[in-house]
Amino acid sequence: MKKIKKSYFKKKKVKIPYTVVRSNKAKASRIDITIREMRVTVSKNSRIKPFEFIAQKEDWIIKKWKEFEKLRDKIPKRKFTPGSKWPYKGKKKTLAVRNVPDSFLEKDKIILSGKKVKKNGVKLELERFYKKEARKYFTELVDKWSDKYGVEYRKIYIKNQKTRWGSCSNKGNINLNWRLIMTRPDISEYVVAHEVTHLIEKSHSPGYWGILSKHCDNIKEKKRWLKDNSPSLIFTEKDL
Ligand SMILES: [Zn+2]
Numbered sequence: 001m002k003k004i005k006k007s008y009f010k011k012k013k014v015k016i017p018y019t020v021v022r023s024n025k026a027k028a029s030r031i032d033i034t035i036r037e038m039r040v041t042v043s044k045n046s047r048i049k050p051f052e053f054i055a056q057k058e059d060w061i062i063k064k065w066k067e068f069e070k071l072r073d074k075i076p077k078r079k080f081t082p083g084s085k086w087p088y089k090g091k092k093k094t095l096a097v098r099n100v101p102d103s104f105l106e107k108d109k110i111i112l113s114g115k116k117v118k119k120n121g122v123k124l125e126l127e128r129f130y131k132k133e134a135r136k137y138f139t140e141l142v143d144k145w146s147d148k149y150g151v152e153y154r155k156i157y158i159k160n161q162k163t164r165w166g167s168c169s170n171k172g173n174i175n176l177n178w179r180l181i182m183t184r185p186d187i188s189e190y191v192v193a194h195e196v197t198h199l200i201e202k203s204h205s206p207g208y209w210g211i212l213s214k215h216c217d218n219i220k221e222k223k224r225w226l227k228d229n230s231p232s233l234i235f236t237e238k239d240l
Pocket residue numbers: 194198204
């Protein structure tokens with residue numbers, strides 16, 4: 001694959017930066033739209049010119065780009081500097097660096113260990129802090145929910161998947177996205193409850209929702225919240 005051109009698509013008040021890629025591997029040409037840009041992949045066998053291909057798909061491109069608009073407004077500007085604000089369990093905390101052996105939470109502050117910041121940088125140390133907090137908090141929640149149901153899980157994995165907040169494997173492992181530590185506790189607890197319920201019922205059958213709704217309130221609102229607010233829970237834009 002080779003990048004050949006970076007340009008802008010302008011029409012009907014939208015301006016979309018895009019890249020054209022000529023690919024030997026791609027069987028057919030295609031257009032991908034992400035939250036920030038458009039990528040036009042042109043198959044080597046295709047005789048269509050990129051601008052013609054774009055013109056063909058124009059309506060779809062504009063529609064898709066506008067769908068992202070609402071989400072784009074919710075992307076926070078992330079700063080990895082002391083004094084910047086970061087969410088923790090739905091509340092804003094101020095980042096500070098102090099001469100302490102390990103990073104920790106102090107009321108309205110996230111205190112990062114100066115020694116570790118020196119070694120890893122603020123970004124990596126903050127990520128490490130979040131993951132550590134996520135592991136602690138989610139383990140408590142998974143224990144609480146599996147006790148409630150009287151089921152057993154195998155292991156908890158703390159991950160960072162772009163498109164998933166959680167999953168439950170056939171082996172009984174619970175996977176949870178550490179970025180959920182940033183959001184309201186009732187939202188992250190919903191995700192945990194959702195996954196632990198899969199230990200009883202694998203599919204999203206009526207039976208599954210029956211069990212979950214017996215133990216968890218406002219499921220619809222929480223699902224909606226996650227769908228609408230996922231951009232607010234990014235660590236960096238790579239998570240989008
Ligand atoms: Zn599910």
